[in-house]
Amino acid sequence: xxxxxxxxxxxxxxxxxxxxEDRERIHALLHEYCFRLDAGDLDGVxxxxxxxxxxxxxxxxxxxxxxxxxxxxxxxxxxxPDGTPRTQHRLANITLTxxxxxxxxxxxxxxxxxxVDESRIEVILAGEYxxxxxxxxDGSWHFRRRTIDPRLIGDLSxxxxxx
Numbered sequence: 001x002x003x004x005x006x007x008x009x010x011x012x013x014x015x016x017x018x019x020x021e022d023r024e025r026i027h028a029l030l031h032e033y034c035f036r037l038d039a040g041d042l043d044g045v046x047x048x049x050x051x052x053x054x055x056x057x058x059x060x061x062x063x064x065x066x067x068x069x070x071x072x073x074x075x076x077x078x079x080x081p082d083g084t085p086r087t088q089h090r091l092a093n094i095t096l097t098x099x100x101x102x103x104x105x106x107x108x109x110x111x112x113x114x115x116v117d118e119s120r121i122e123v124i125l126a127g128e129y130x131x132x133x134x135x136x137x138d139g140s141w142h143f144r145r146r147t148i149d150p151r152l153i154g155d156l157s158x159x160x161x162x163x
Contacts, residue, residue: 018096022135025140026096026133029048029141030108030129034088034089036048037087037089038085039084040079042071043071046067046068050142051066052142052144052145053065054145054147055145055147055148056147057147058150078159085114086114086116087112089113092109092110093107094106094107095107095108103134105131106130106131107131111125114158122154125152126151127149128151129146129148131147132145
C-alpha cells in the first residue's frame with residue numbers, strides 16, 4: 001500500500017510557492033519600505049512604488065500611481081534636524097498568498113513608534129498593509145499595489161503636517 005503522505009505535493013500546494021528564497025526577498029522588500037521611511041529617505045520610499053499604485057482605506061478615492069505621485073503623498077511627513085521622522089515602523093504577522101501568475105499578495109500588521117525628544121516613545125499609528133508584489137525577470141520583487149489600512153490612530157501631530 002502506498003503512503004499518500006509520501007507522495008509529492010501538487011505544484012499548486014501552498015508550500016511550493018513562493019519559494020523560501022522568494023519569501024526572503026519579499027520580506028526584504030516589505031522591510032526596505034520601513035527602513036527608508038524611518039531614515040527619512042522619502043524619495044527612496046517613493047522609488048519603491050515606481051510601477052505601483054498606493055491607496056489608503058481612509059481616502060479610497062485618491063489613488064497615487066507611480067513614484068512621483070507617491071512622493072507627494074509623503075510630503076507632509078515631518079523630518080527633524082537628524083533628517084528622520086524619529087519613527088520606527090514595525091511589521092508583524094506577514095502572510096503571503098498566491099496572486100495572479102508571477103504575483104504574490106502580502107498582508108502585514110504595522111505599528112509606528114515615535115519619540116521626538118526626551119519624551120516617552122509612543123505608538124502613533126497601527127493597522128495593516130495589503131500588498132501585491134511581482135517578480136521581475138532577474139528574480140527581484142517590486143510593489144504593484146499597496147493598500148494602507150490604518151486601524152488605530154494616535155497623535156500624528158509630530159509626524160505629519162496637516163494638508
